[in-house]
Amino acid sequence: MSMRSQPMVRVEKCEHKEALFTPEVRAEIDAWVAKYPERWQQSACMPALTIVQDMNGGHLTRELMDQVADYLDMPPISVYEVATFYSMYEHRPVGRHKICLCTNVSCMINGSDGILEHLSNRLGIGFGQVTSDGKFSLKEVECLAACGGAPMMQIGHNYYENLTPELVDQILDGLE
Amino acid sequence: MTEDQTFTIEVDGQQLEARPGQMLIEVTDAAGINVPRFCYHKHLSVAANCRMCLVEVEKAPKPLPACATPVMNGMKVFTRSPLAREAQKGTMEFLLINHPLDCPICDQGGECELQDVAMGYGGDISRFTERKRVVRDEDIGSLIATDMTRCIHCTRCVRFGGEIAGLRELGATGRGEHLRIGLYIEHAVASELSGNVIDLCPVGALTAKPSAYQARSWELSEYDGVAPHDGLGSNLHLHVRRNRLMRVVPRENEDVNQTWISDRDRFSYQGLYSDDRLQRPMLRENGKLREADWQEALMAAARALKDASGARIGALISPSATLEEHYLATRLLRALGSNNIDHRLRQGDFRGDAADPALPWLGQRIADFSNNQATLLVGSWLRKDQPMLNHRVRQSQIDGALVMAINPVAYDFNYELDVDIVCIPSAMTKELAGVAAALGVDTLGIEAVPDPAHHGIADSLKSAAQGTVLLGNAATMHPDFSLLRALASGIAAAAGVTLGFVGSGSNDCGAWMAGAVPHRDTGGKAIAPPGLDAAAMLEQPLDLYLTFGVEPEMDVAEPARMAAALGAAQLLAIGSHTSPWLLEHADILLPAAAYAETSGTFVNIEGNAQSFRGVAAPPGETRPGWKILRVLGNLVGLDGFDYAESTEVRDEVLAACADLAPDNRIGDLQDRKPKSAPGEWERVGGVPIYAVDALSRRAHALQLTPDAWGGELRLNTAAAAALDLGEAAAVRVAQGEGSAEFEVRIDDAVPDGCIWLPTAVPGSEALGAAFGPVAVEKA
Numbered sequence: 041m042s043m044r045s046q047p048m049v050r051v052e053k054c055e056h057k058e059a060l061f062t063p064e065v066r067a068e069i070d071a072w073v074a075k076y077p078e079r080w081q082q083s084a085c086m087p088a089l090t091i092v093q094d095m096n097g098g099h100l101t102r103e104l105m106d107q108v109a110d111y112l113d114m115p116p117i118s119v120y121e122v123a124t125f126y127s128m129y130e131h132r133p134v135g136r137h138k139i140c141l142c143t144n145v146s147c148m149i150n151g152s153d154g155i156l157e158h159l160s161n162r163l164g165i166g167f168g169q170v171t172s173d174g175k176f177s178l179k180e181v182e183c184l185a186a187c188g189g190a191p192m193m194q195i196g197h198n199y200y201e202n203l204t205p206e207l208v209d210q211i212l213d214g215l216e
Numbered sequence: 217m218t219e220d221q222t223f224t225i226e227v228d229g230q231q232l233e234a235r236p237g238q239m240l241i242e243v244t245d246a247a248g249i250n251v252p253r254f255c256y257h258k259h260l261s262v263a264a265n266c267r268m269c270l271v272e273v274e275k276a277p278k279p280l281p282a283c284a285t286p287v288m289n290g291m292k293v294f295t296r297s298p299l300a301r302e303a304q305k306g307t308m309e310f311l312l313i314n315h316p317l318d319c320p321i322c323d324q325g326g327e328c329e330l331q332d333v334a335m336g337y338g339g340d341i342s343r344f345t346e347r348k349r350v351v352r353d354e355d356i357g358s359l360i361a362t363d364m365t366r367c368i369h370c371t372r373c374v375r376f377g378g379e380i381a382g383l384r385e386l387g388a389t390g391r392g393e394h395l396r397i398g399l400y401i402e403h404a405v406a407s408e409l410s411g412n413v414i415d416l417c418p419v420g421a422l423t424a425k426p427s428a429y430q431a432r433s434w435e436l437s438e439y440d441g442v443a444p445h446d447g448l449g450s451n452l453h454l455h456v457r458r459n460r461l462m463r464v465v466p467r468e469n470e471d472v473n474q475t476w477i478s479d480r481d482r483f484s485y486q487g488l489y490s491d492d493r494l495q496r497p498m499l500r501e502n503g504k505l506r507e508a509d510w511q512e513a514l515m516a517a518a519r520a521l522k523d524a525s526g527a528r529i530g531a532l533i534s535p536s537a538t539l540e541e542h543y544l545a546t547r548l549l550r551a552l553g554s555n556n557i558d559h560r561l562r563q564g565d566f567r568g569d570a571a572d573p574a575l576p577w578l579g580q581r582i583a584d585f586s587n588n589q590a591t592l593l594v595g596s597w598l599r600k601d602q603p604m605l606n607h608r609v610r611q612s613q614i615d616g617a618l619v620m621a622i623n624p625v626a627y628d629f630n631y632e633l634d635v636d637i638v639c640i641p642s643a644m645t646k647e648l649a650g651v652a653a654a655l656g657v658d659t660l661g662i663e664a665v666p667d668p669a670h671h672g673i674a675d676s677l678k679s680a681a682q683g684t685v686l687l688g689n690a691a692t693m694h695p696d697f698s699l700l701r702a703l704a705s706g707i708a709a710a711a712g713v714t715l716g717f718v719g720s721g722s723n724d725c726g727a728w729m730a731g732a733v734p735h736r737d738t739g740g741k742a743i744a745p746p747g748l749d750a751a752a753m754l755e756q757p758l759d760l761y762l763t764f765g766v767e768p769e770m771d772v773a774e775p776a777r778m779a780a781a782l783g784a785a786q787l788l789a790i791g792s793h794t795s796p797w798l799l800e801h802a803d804i805l806l807p808a809a810a811y812a813e814t815s816g817t818f819v820n821i822e823g824n825a826q827s828f829r830g831v832a833a834p835p836g837e838t839r840p841g842w843k844i845l846r847v848l849g850n851l852v853g854l855d856g857f858d859y860a861e862s863t864e865v866r867d868e869v870l871a872a873c874a875d876l877a878p879d880n881r882i883g884d885l886q887d888r889k890p891k892s893a894p895g896e897w898e899r900v901g902g903v904p905i906y907a908v909d910a911l912s913r914r915a916h917a918l919q920l921t922p923d924a925w926g927g928e929l930r931l932n933t934a935a936a937a938a939l940d941l942g943e944a945a946a947v948r949v950a951q952g953e954g955s956a957e958f959e960v961r962i963d964d965a966v967p968d969g970c971i972w973l974p975t976a977v978p979g980s981e982a983l984g985a986a987f988g989p990v991a992v993e994k995a
């Protein structure tokens with residue numbers, strides 16, 4: 041199937057795109073749309089979902105995915121496909137700090153189980169859960185390409201490597 | 217190397233001719249070499265995700281998928297070598313990991329591609345002992361049953377939605393173990409072609425809901441059939457068990473329906489088994505209808521026909537009756553001394569009869585529609601009226617053609633119209649005259665100043681090497697049909713494109729050939745003076761009406777007036793179904809076999825005669841329509857009504873039509889005064905996709921789809937405000953002498969000052985023509 045929706049698929053064009061999102065969010069998405077040829081605006085689907093997810097405090101809703109579809113002239117199901125395929129899109133609320141702990145081979149060999157145990161004890165949550173104050177959530181991820189510093193985790197846009205329980209405490213203490 | 221050059225490849229030791237750009241599987245398929253596959257389909261894009269078609273190619277380091285491997289000169293391929301076999305066996309084992317092995321309780325069992333390929337290419341044991349995954353089912357509507365745990369993710373259904381239906385509804389969400397095919401947000405799929413995913417699905421994940429768990433494939437006998445609802449004549453396979461039609465699937469014909477059929481053609485068979493089939497002849501005696509035996513009923517019918525004075529008899533024949541039925545009815549009527557016969561029951565304007573060509577048709581072959589460079593639809597919701605023809609137009613647009621429309625509603629198409637003129641019905645002649653003026657041809661005295669849209673249409677048509685102006689069903693029902701047709705004819709001639717008609721039933725061409733029109737006899741021979749057309753039979757009420765396959769309150773242009781005229785006269789109704797109206801008004805009711813129950817011929821709208829046999833048993837004492845007409849002919853003492861087979865009738869008509877070629881040349885129009893005038897409110901009619909005939913109206917599953925028209929009326933936001941509807945959800949519509957109340961649905965596709973209220977829907981019986989002025993008020 042062609043990667044482009046049109047002309048193969050007819051898309052219900054949204055007439056009031058200015059009513060979608062805030063002007064800032066629209067400007068951010070537009071900057072991505074501008075990087076692709078005309079009529080290929082759906083190439084900006086992934087960054088648009090990221091922008092919208094960040095705006096919404098870290099997770100997507102069906103309404104937001106529909107709005108992205110409207111904004112980029114895509115059939116909604118195409119956006120759902122992208123948003124459910126990639127693991128960085130969240131479909132349930134997450135904490136202010138999303139702790140993504142790698143448990144793949146290198147990290148596991150280097151003690152990610154212990155890191156998980158420490159995180160769970162300290163935060164009182166397991167994978168897929170959010171602390172009651174909404175500050176932290178814990179997520180199991182596959183290899184994030186930092187095996188040289190295993191075990192590792194990602195919080196926000198930062199990688200933290202060569203983790204020990206003490207280092208984890210230090211990192212979490214430093215977060216707002 | 218150009219496309220026409222060929223070279224030779226070797227497959228399993230055989231030398232095969234191949235063209236550059238072809239995929240390996242196309243070449244092996246053409247040569248009859250079986251390569252197993254699930255995701256590949258010749259009319260869909262190549263996905264290469266099932267990996268079942270892996271074959272060994274010399275010098276390639278690993279097996280390659282035949283569906284995605286382009287052929288190369290001198291290529292050597294082995295489809296059954298140990299390496300290929302091993303790859304196919306491995307793929308099969310992986311595919312079966314998550315597939316439930318419960319074939320005995322699966323509806324697909326016995327006709328399952330996975331089952332067949334597993335038998336042919338799989339191993340005999342599974343090494344998989346872990347748990348299988350389970351996927352929740354979605355309810356995707358009344359036509360398709362889902363069992364998504366069985367899905368093997370071939371994505372044929374997903375690609376079909378995007379590439380053929382033109383709507384992305386099904387999708388593949390999630391990843392890896394969590395990948396699933398579904399809608400994500402549960403809703404009923406809204407495509408008129410949706411049933412094709414049932415055939416595409418290689419496993420039992422998507423099966424036909426109306427026939428679910430009713431028959432096993434090995435109990436069914438397969439017969440050839442022809443679809444009875446639109447002029448395409450899509451080719452069907454009818455699956456019959458113990459004389460009952462259990463289901464319908466497409467029969468491949470690249471010239472007509474390719475490998476698809478519309479949902480209407482697939483599921484309308486349900487109407488055969490509705491509770492209101494007419495099963496025995498009935499006679500009215502002292503005002504009450506009673507059952508009678510055939511002998512008595514036929515004698516009564518013959519007496520009524522003989523007693524009536526010839527010219528005082530009128531016949532209304534369904535445009536979906538067979539060629540044989542049209543011909544025998546025509547001969548019967550003319551022998552009785554009447555030319556009052558018509559099949560154009562929904563046509564809104566007969567002033568152009570004198571200018572009629574002898575055999576109006578599509579103007580082009582169906583397959584040629586894919587190659588058109590410009591198409592102008594006039595008064596046509598092609599997508600719902602002739603779904604498979606619309607598919608061709610859509611294909612032409614994907615290849616770069618322009619598709620334009622002048623319509624009384626912004627109809628929903630599965631492609632974007634390049635020019636979309638939506639106007640109130642009474643302005644349609646003016647809009648079309650605008651295009652005519654832009655091309656500098658006669659506007660029939662209609663004042664028209666072409667605007668940029670008109671020029672755009674004119675220029676697109678003119679610059680197209682091949683194109684068409686297509687008059688749709690709404691145009692045919694329009695009170696100024698003759699004007700629209702004359703304008704369209706002028707436009708087509710000036711722009712050098714063809715003029716086309718879509719027909720209103722499955723056998724319009726056959727009806728013209730047989731002579732089921734008041735002004736032309738069998739073979740297109742002109743009759744002077746002509747008899748009464750369908751509208752004139754209303755203006756000048758007759759003593760006796762013969763209807764064939766018609767529900768007069770549904771299937772005619774002006775239901776209320778027609779019903780009144782027929783109710784007041786003597787009525788001999790031959791048909792497959794009863795209705796409350798018929799039971800109240802008909803004097804003689806004769807049960808005739810419906811489609812699939814009778815042999816016959818449909819001449820499709822491209823002029824192609826397709827014959828079929830009767831394969832299902834009609835209920836009760838129902839007899840084939842052509843036999844009823846034959847016996848009536850015998851009983852009124854006509855010569856030459858001694859046919860033993862329907863094929864004799866067919867051969868006689870076709871011989872009489874040997875010199876009759878399809879022709880769309882329109883003569884000069886005498887009466888050029890527009891009949892339609894703007895009113896305060898105008899009705900926009902048409903016939904919804906699942907209301908076109910007795911069968912589709914009774915197909916329960918179709919009536920549960922989003923395309924079924926409930927008892928509503930549609931108008932736009934501004935119209936609702938003008939009527940001050942507020943919270944009120946109903947309006948009263950008065951037209952002519954009738955009036956009825958309707959629920960309101962807001963639909964901004966309807967132009968200002970109009971109500972969209974089709975005929976043949978509940979509530980419309982009391983009203984008049986599909987188009988025209990109406991009075992509307994808040995109820």
